[in-house]
Amino acid sequence: MALTIDTSTEQKTLTQTALLKIWVPWMGYNMNRRRGSSVPQFCNSPTMLVMVGLPARGKTYISKKLTRYLNWIGVPTKMFNVGQYRREAVQIYKNFEFFKPDNEEAMRIRKACAAAALKDVAAYFTREKGQVAVFDATNTTRERRAVIISFAKERGYKVFFVESICDDPDIIAENIKQVKFGSPDYMDRDTDEAMQDFIQRIECYKATYVPIDDEKDRNLSYIKIFNVGSRYLVNRVQDHIQSRIVYYLMNIHVTPRSIYLSRHGESELNLLGRIGGDSGLSPRGQKYANALATFIKSQKISDLKVWTSHMKRTIQTAEAVGIQYEQWKALNEIDAGVCEELTYEEIQENFPEEFALRDQDKYRYRYPKGESYEDLVHRLEPVIMELERQENVLVVCHQAVMRCLLAYFLDKPADELPYLRCPLHTVLKLTPVAYGCKVEPCFLNIEAVNTHRERPVNVDVDRDPEDALLTVPDHI
Amino acid sequence: MPRELTQNRIQKIWMSSKGDRPAVPRRGGGPHLANPPTVIVMVGLPARGKTYMSKKLTRYLNWIGMPTKVFNVGEYRREAVKNYSSYDFFKPDNENALKIRQQCALAALRDVKSYLTDEGGQVAVFDATNTTRERREMILHFGSENGFKIFFIESVCDDPSVIASNIMEVKVSCPDYQDCNKTDAMLDFQKRIECYKASYQPLDPDQYDRDLSFIKVIDVGRRFLANRIQDHIQSKIVYYLMNIHVQPRAIYLCRHGESTDNLQGRLGGDAGLSPRGKKFAAALARFVEEQQLKDLKVWTSQLCRSIQTAEDLGVPYEQWKALNEIDAGVCEEMTYDEVKEKFPEEFDLRDQDKYYYRYPAGESYQDLVQRVEPVIMELERQENVLVVCHQAVMRCLLAYFLDKSADEMPYLKCPLHTVLKLTPVAYGCKVESISLNVEAVNTHRDRPEEVKKGPGTLLRRNSVTPLTSPESNIKKPRIDDLDDASIQEVPASGLCSPAHLALAGQNLRRSSAGRHDVLQPCQ
Numbered sequence: 001m002a003l004t005i006d007t008s009t010e011q012k013t014l015t016q017t018a019l020l021k022i023w024v025p026w027m028g029y030n031m032n033r034r035r036g037s038s039v040p041q042f043c044n045s046p047t048m049l050v051m052v053g054l055p056a057r058g059k060t061y062i063s064k065k066l067t068r069y070l071n072w073i074g075v076p077t078k079m080f081n082v083g084q085y086r087r088e089a090v091q092i093y094k095n096f097e098f099f100k101p102d103n104e105e106a107m108r109i110r111k112a113c114a115a116a117a118l119k120d121v122a123a124y125f126t127r128e129k130g131q132v133a134v135f136d137a138t139n140t141t142r143e144r145r146a147v148i149i150s151f152a153k154e155r156g157y158k159v160f161f162v163e164s165i166c167d168d169p170d171i172i173a174e175n176i177k178q179v180k181f182g183s184p185d186y187m188d189r190d191t192d193e194a195m196q197d198f199i200q201r202i203e204c205y206k207a208t209y210v211p212i213d214d215e216k217d218r219n220l221s222y223i224k225i226f227n228v229g230s231r232y233l234v235n236r237v238q239d240h241i242q243s244r245i246v247y248y249l250m251n252i253h254v255t256p257r258s259i260y261l262s263r264h265g266e267s268e269l270n271l272l273g274r275i276g277g278d279s280g281l282s283p284r285g286q287k288y289a290n291a292l293a294t295f296i297k298s299q300k301i302s303d304l305k306v307w308t309s310h311m312k313r314t315i316q317t318a319e320a321v322g323i324q325y326e327q328w329k330a331l332n333e334i335d336a337g338v339c340e341e342l343t344y345e346e347i348q349e350n351f352p353e354e355f356a357l358r359d360q361d362k363y364r365y366r367y368p369k370g371e372s373y374e375d376l377v378h379r380l381e382p383v384i385m386e387l388e389r390q391e392n393v394l395v396v397c398h399q400a401v402m403r404c405l406l407a408y409f410l411d412k413p414a415d416e417l418p419y420l421r422c423p424l425h426t427v428l429k430l431t432p433v434a435y436g437c438k439v440e441p442c443f444l445n446i447e448a449v450n451t452h453r454e455r456p457v458n459v460d461v462d463r464d465p466e467d468a469l470l471t472v473p474d475h476i
Numbered sequence: 477m478p479r480e481l482t483q484n485r486i487q488k489i490w491m492s493s494k495g496d497r498p499a500v501p502r503r504g505g506g507p508h509l510a511n512p513p514t515v516i517v518m519v520g521l522p523a524r525g526k527t528y529m530s531k532k533l534t535r536y537l538n539w540i541g542m543p544t545k546v547f548n549v550g551e552y553r554r555e556a557v558k559n560y561s562s563y564d565f566f567k568p569d570n571e572n573a574l575k576i577r578q579q580c581a582l583a584a585l586r587d588v589k590s591y592l593t594d595e596g597g598q599v600a601v602f603d604a605t606n607t608t609r610e611r612r613e614m615i616l617h618f619g620s621e622n623g624f625k626i627f628f629i630e631s632v633c634d635d636p637s638v639i640a641s642n643i644m645e646v647k648v649s650c651p652d653y654q655d656c657n658k659t660d661a662m663l664d665f666q667k668r669i670e671c672y673k674a675s676y677q678p679l680d681p682d683q684y685d686r687d688l689s690f691i692k693v694i695d696v697g698r699r700f701l702a703n704r705i706q707d708h709i710q711s712k713i714v715y716y717l718m719n720i721h722v723q724p725r726a727i728y729l730c731r732h733g734e735s736t737d738n739l740q741g742r743l744g745g746d747a748g749l750s751p752r753g754k755k756f757a758a759a760l761a762r763f764v765e766e767q768q769l770k771d772l773k774v775w776t777s778q779l780c781r782s783i784q785t786a787e788d789l790g791v792p793y794e795q796w797k798a799l800n801e802i803d804a805g806v807c808e809e810m811t812y813d814e815v816k817e818k819f820p821e822e823f824d825l826r827d828q829d830k831y832y833y834r835y836p837a838g839e840s841y842q843d844l845v846q847r848v849e850p851v852i853m854e855l856e857r858q859e860n861v862l863v864v865c866h867q868a869v870m871r872c873l874l875a876y877f878l879d880k881s882a883d884e885m886p887y888l889k890c891p892l893h894t895v896l897k898l899t900p901v902a903y904g905c906k907v908e909s910i911s912l913n914v915e916a917v918n919t920h921r922d923r924p925e926e927v928k929k930g931p932g933t934l935l936r937r938n939s940v941t942p943l944t945s946p947e948s949n950i951k952k953p954r955i956d957d958l959d960d961a962s963i964q965e966v967p968a969s970g971l972c973s974p975a976h977l978a979l980a981g982q983n984l985r986r987s988s989a990g991r992h993d994v995l996q997p998c999q
Binding site: 312375386 | 481483488489490492681698699700701702703704705707708711714715718719746748778779780783784787795797798808837843846854857
C-alpha cells in the first residue's frame with residue numbers, strides 16, 4: 001500500500017499517493033486543483049485568448065499551434081473557430097458577398113455564430129474544467145472586441161488578445177494557397193477562382209478593420225505580431241500563462257524545415273529486455289548507427305543540428321553520423337527509479353502492485369524514486385521550445401522521450417502518449433504542413449528487438465502474473 | 477567501426493576517446509547559445525533603469541552559464557574625471573567634456589572587444605545612455621568589424637514619480653554626489669537628464685532602426701516592443717526582461733526541518749522530520765505570521781521533509797519537483813563515511829570539483845542549475861515567496877540572488893533551521909539570516925584544504941556554469957591624447973586566460989579562499 005510516515009500524534013500524517021508518488025496530508029486530499037504534479041499550476045481564472053486580424057494572417061495557424069502546445073504542457077485548452085460555426089449555420093458558401101459589411105442577413109448570422117461560440121467557451125470553462133479558450137475569429141472591430149471583453153468580465157475570465165498584422169502580399173498569397181484552397185468553402189472551385197474570391201473577402205473586412213489601438217487600448221493585455229514575427233508589441237502581460245504564451249509565440253517560425261526523431265540504435269540492455277540503464281550499442285545497434293549516417297547523407301539536409309541525450313547509446317549512435325552534436329541531459333530516458341535495469345518479469349515479481357498501477361495510468365504513473373511521463377513532459381519543454389526556434393534538427397533519443405516529443409508534434413493526448421509506437425531503427429521525419437505535421441516513418445532495414453509493450457487487458461493490482469506479462473515483448 | 481566512448485570522471489559525460497575525430501565540440505546540456513558573441517547595448521535617458529537591468533541581466537546570464545560582463549561607461553568617466561562638479565559636464569556644448577566622454581566610450585568598447593575575443597566572454601553589456609543615432613552607428617560599426625551581434629535594450633519611461641524614485645534609490649548616493657545633500661543631488665541630476673533630452677533619438681522601429689535587433693522596455697515593463705530577435709540568447713533575454721519587476725517584496729529561503737536522515741548523516745532519501753525538525757516547522761509558522769506578509773506564496777519540493785515543514789504553516793503551498801534535492805544516484809541514503817568506503821574514488825572526485833561533479837546515475841550542481849531555472853524565472857514574476865527546499869537547491873538559488881560563482885556555490889552556508897530573507901535593494905539583494913533557535917545537526921562540509929587537481933578535462937557546458945558577474949574596471953581605461961594632466965595612464969593588466977573555459981586539456985584554475993571570482997587579475 002502507500003507508504004505512510006506516521007509522525008507524532010500532534011503532527012499531521014503524510015501519505016504518499018500510490019500512483020503519482022505525491023505526499024499529501026491525508027488520502028483523498030483534493031489535489032484536483034492542480035493537474036500537473038511536477039509543476040505548480042499557474043492558471044487561476046480561466047483565460048480567453050482572442051485572435052485579431054484580417055483573413056489569411058495566420059490566426060488559425062497560431063490558434064491551433066498554441067492550443068497544441070498548451071495542452072501538451074498540461075493546461076487544458078480548446079479552440080473555438082467561429083468560421084466553423086458559420087459553416088454549420090450556412091451550409092453552403094456561395095461567395096464573398098456573404099462577408100460584405102452591408103449584408104444585413106449575413107451580419108445577423110455571423111453575430112449569432114460568435115455568440116454561440118462564446119456560449120460554448122463558457123460551457124468549456126464551467127463544465128469541462130478548461131483553463132484556456134482560444135477564440136479564433138477576425139474580431140477586427142472594436143465593437144466585437146468590446147462584446148468579448150464584457151462577456152469575459154461578467155464571468156471573471158481573463159482576456160489576452162493576439163493580433164496578427166501582415167501586409168506582405170507574398171505571405172498572404174502563400175497562406176491562401178496553403179490553407180484556404182483546401183477549406184470546405186472552396187472545395188468545388190478551381191484555385192484561381194478561389195484566390196479571387198478570397199481576396200475580395202479580405203477586402204470586405206478591410207473596410208471596417210480597426211486594429212488594437214496602443215493608446216485607446218492601453219489597458220488591455222495583448223501581443224501584436226507583425227509580419228510573421230519580425231516584430232512584437234506586448235502590452236500588460238498579467239500572469240504566468242500569458243508570459244509563457246508570449247514566449248512561445250516569439251519562438252515559433254514558419255520557415256520550412258524538417259525534424260527527424262530517432263531512438264538510439266539497439267542497446268545491449270534492449271536485447272536482454274531490461275529497461276533504463278546506460279548500456280552501449282549492440283552489434284545491430286551499431287549497424288543502425290551507420291545506416292542512420294547514410295540515411296542522413298541521402299537526405300541532403302542543409303545545416304542539420306544533431307541532438308542527443310547524455311546516455312551512451314544515443315551518443316554512440318550520433319557519433320556515426322559524423323556531424324557535430326549537442327548533448328542534452330533533458331533528453332535522457334525516463335528514470336525508472338527502483339526498476340532501473342530490471343526486466344518486466346522482474347518488475348512483476350518484485351513490484352507487482354507498481355506494475356499494475358503503471359498499466360492503470362501510464363501517463364501519470366511515477367516509478368518509485370523515478371519519473372512519470374508527466375514529469376518527462378515538463379523536463380522536455382525547453383527542448384520543444386528550442387526545437388521550435390531551430391530549423392533542421394535530428395534528435396537521437398529514447399522510447400519514452402520520443403513518445404513525448406511525438407505527442408507534441410502530432411497533438412496526441414496524454415492517454416495515448418505512452419502507447420505511441422516508436423520502434424527501434426526507425427526514423428520519423430516530421431514536416432510542418434498547413435495546420436499540422438506530416439510524418440514519414442523510415443525503417444532503416446536493420447533488425448531489432450521490439451520494445452513496445454501494449455496495455456494488458458487486466459490492470460487490476462490483484463491480477464495473475466500471466467495476465468500482467470501477456471504483452472511483454474520477446475527478449476533473450 | 478564501433479566508436480569507443482569514455483565517460484569523463486567528474487562530469488560523467490560520454491565522449492569519443494579517439495583523438496583523431498574531434499567531430500564533437502564538447503558542449504553538453506544545450507545548444508550553441510551565443511556564437512558569435514553578443515553586445516547588449518543599453519539605450520535611454522539617465523535614471524531609466526539601464527544599470528539596474530544591465531546588472532540583473534548579467535547576474536542571470538552568468539548564473540545560467542553564459543559568461544557576461546557589464547561595461548559601464550559612467551565608471552570610465554569617473555576614472556577619467558576624478559571629481560564631478562556639476563551637470564555642466566553633460567551640457568551638449570561642453571566640447572572638452574564631449575571629447576572625454578567619447579574617449580570613455582571608446583575605451584569601454586576596447587575592453588568589450590578584449591573581453592569577447594580574448595577572455596572567453598560571450599555577452600558584453602554596454603551600459604551607457606547611447607541616446608544618439610551617431611553613437612549607436614559607431615557601436616554597430618564596431619560590432620560588424622569584430623563579428624559581434626548587437627542587441628539594443630532601450631528603456632523608455634516618462635512617469636516622473638518612477639524617475640524621482642530611481643534617482644533617490646541609486647543616484648543621490650552615487651560617487652558623483654558623495655559630497656552633496658540629497659536635495660541638491662536630485663536637482664543636479666534632473667538637470668543632467670535635461671542635457672540629454674535635447675539630443676535623444678529613440679529607436680525607431682518603423683523606419684530608421686527597423687533592421688536592428690532590439691527590445692524597447694516601456695514604463696518599467698508595462699509594454700515591450702521586440703524587433704527582429706535573432707537567436708536563442710536574445711529570446712531568453714527578452715523573456716527574462718518580461719518577467720522581472722520592481723515591486724518591493726521579500727523572498728524567504730529555508731531548508732526543510734531536520735530530518736531523521738540528517739540525524740544519521742545520510743544523503744538524499746525521502747525521510748520525514750525528526751522531533752527537532754517538527755519544532756522548526758512550528759517555529760517557522762510563528763515566524764511567518766510575525767512577518768505579517770500580504771499574500772505569501774509557499775513553495776516546497778516533492779520530498780516528504782519539505783512538505784511536512786510547510787504543512788504546519790496552515791497556508792496553501794505548491795509542490796515543485798524541480799525543487800527536489802540533488803540526486804545522489806548510487807550514493808542515495810548513504811552516509812559520507814559509507815560513500816568514502818564504497819566509492820572512494822568518487823568521494824575524492826567530488827571534493828576536486830564539487831560544482832561539476834555528477835554522482836554516478838545522479839546529478840551535479842551544474843545539472844541542478846538547469847533544473848531550477850524555471851523556479852528562478854517564476855520567482856522573478858512573483859512577489860512574496862517562501863521556498864522550503866534543500867541544501868544543494870538552496871545553494872543554487874542563493875548563488876543566483878547573491879551573484880556567487882560556480883566555484884563558491886557548493887560551499888555556501890545554508891544551515892538547517894535558518895531562514896534567509898532576501899530583499900531587493902538598489903542594484904542588488906540584501907540578505908538577513910534568521911536562525912529560528914531550534915537546534916539541528918550541521919550538514920555543511922567545508923571545501924577540503926588540500927584539493928588534488930587531476931589533469932582531467934572538464935567540459936564547459938554553455939548553459940550551466942555560473943560565474944560571478946566580473947568586477948568591472950579592475951583595470952582603468954586607457955585614455956590617450958587628452959589634455960588634462962590629471963588623468964593617469966594605467967598599464968593594461970590583461971586578465972588571465974579564462975579559468976572557466978575548458979578546452980580539452982586545460983586545467984581549471986582555482987582560486988583559494990576568499991573572493992572566488994572566476995576571473996582574477998594575474999600579478
